[in-house]
Every structure is written in structure tokens, then in C-alpha cells.
Amino acid sequence: MVIFSYRTRIIYIKKIKNKRDTRAKRYVIFDIISEDNFEIREIEEAVRNSVKELGGKIWLDLSNPKVIMIYNNRGIISTNRIGYKIIIASLPLIKKIKNKEVLLVPRRTTGSLKRAKRLIGIE
Template sequence: MYQTILDVIFVIWLLVITILLLTRKNVIIVKSKRKVGRNKRRYIVFRVVGQGELSPRALETSVREAVKELVGRMWLEISDPHVIFYNPSNMSGIISTNRLGYRAVLASMPLVKSVSGTEVLLVPFKTTGSLKKAKSLIRSG
């Protein structure tokens, strides 16, 4: 008997609180300032120390293998590195990656020992947030 009375009082109390909360006019809805799903890119400017002609495709394959060797296949998919620009005259290029995985790409660049049979060393020069800035760094240096 006492339990049912307590249950009825509890249900009425919950209903009153719910009605008061729903009828308030100053309900504040907080919106996130950070846009979800937006994946910002990072551009790593690098220099190649070595002899011989290299293709951007071979460089990208070597960088992807180094990332996979260092941090695994999952981080390779997260970082998704691509060589988007390579200038063979001054032996420098740009690797495009995302904000989540650029540190994994930076850490794995020294693991690239050879590209298509040619011994090389990839030296990261600068990391930028815009492709325009990365291309200007290659032109200036």
C-alpha cells in the first residue's frame, strides 16, 4: 500500500518537473563551434637527399610503406599521405595528409631508405596548412 502511494507521488513529481522544463521559454540550445566532418589538410614540404631521377608515384609508394611499417595499416588509412607535387630540379616536393595523421607521416619519413632501387633520404622541411604556402616554400628554397 505504501509502495503504490510512493510510486504515484514519484510519477506525479516527475510529470510536474517535465512540464516545467518543457514550458520554460529560455531553453538554451548549445551549438558546437567546430564543424563535424571537416577534415583539414596539412602539407609537408620535404627535400630529397640522393642521386638519380625519382617519380612522384614511387615516392608516394615508399612513404606509404614507411607509414604502414611504423604505425600500421590503420594509421596509414587515417593519414592517407599523397605526394601531390615533386620538383626533380631542386629535389623537393609536397606530401598532402590530414590533420589527424600528419605526425605519423613526419615520423615515418626517415624510414624511407630507398625509392625504386635508389638510396635516398627524405628530410621534412616545413609543415603548412595551405598548398599555396607550401608551393611558395618550394619556389623560394
């Protein structure tokens, strides 16, 4: 709240929060095309390196991608509304994880974790 005073008048100005200022979550659903199985931390490290390679440290800090879960060769990456497009753009750049060939294909973006789980077949 900002207060301005002009002699005897006091004006109160309330700062209005815009919904765009809040950090809304986005969930990117992707397919893993590979013969091998990978752990969550291995895929998250590959995604973070790919985003850093494509957009630099600034976009890595803005998007802050986190792999939440993997189920039946499908996964969910959590990010915010600012950085979900760079994550979608950087997923096809991942060719190898731990010297094993892999292809990550982005499928869908959603705003709720419940819907993302339903789309990969958990609920």
C-alpha cells in the same frame, strides 16, 4: 538536429560542429637527397609503406598521405591534421626506392597549398 518532447514542450537542440571535427589539410614539405630522379607514384608508394611499417594500417588510413608534386628535389605531401606527425616520423625510415639509395628529409609543415608551393620555389 535532435528533438526532445516532454508533454506539451518541445525542446530543439542544435548540434554544434567543432572546428576540430573537420578534416583540416596539412602539407609536409620534404627534401629528396639522391643522385637519381623519382616519379611521384614511386615516392608515394614508399611513403605509404613506411607509414604502414611504423604505425600499421590504422595510421595509414587515418593519415592518408598523398604526394602532390615534386620540384627541384623538393616535394609536398598532403595529409590531414591527425596524421601529419606520423608522416614526419616515417620519412627518415625510407632508405631505398627501386633499389636506389635515397633520403627524404622533412623540412616544414604548413596549412595551405599556396604557401607550400611558395616555400619549394614555384611561385
